[in-house]
Amino acid sequence: MPNCSFCSETMAKGTGALYAKKDGSIFYFCSSKCRKNQLLMGREGRRKKWTKSARIFKGKEKKATS
Secondary structure: OOEOOOOOOEOOOOOOEEEEOOOOOEEEEOOHHHHHHHHHOOOOHHHOOOOHHHHHHOOOOOOOOO
């Protein structure tokens, strides 16, 4: 199961969206909120308080090892 490219949340099988750019890079998004923040607004997930990647970046949450 892939993680969201913006917020690092794990996505259940059969949910979310895959976005492939012309240069071959692939992004997985759990919601349209994450997709719009990264692609349209050019934001980074680790700088938004509501994302899991921000909590990991600031040391408030441990990264899950799998």
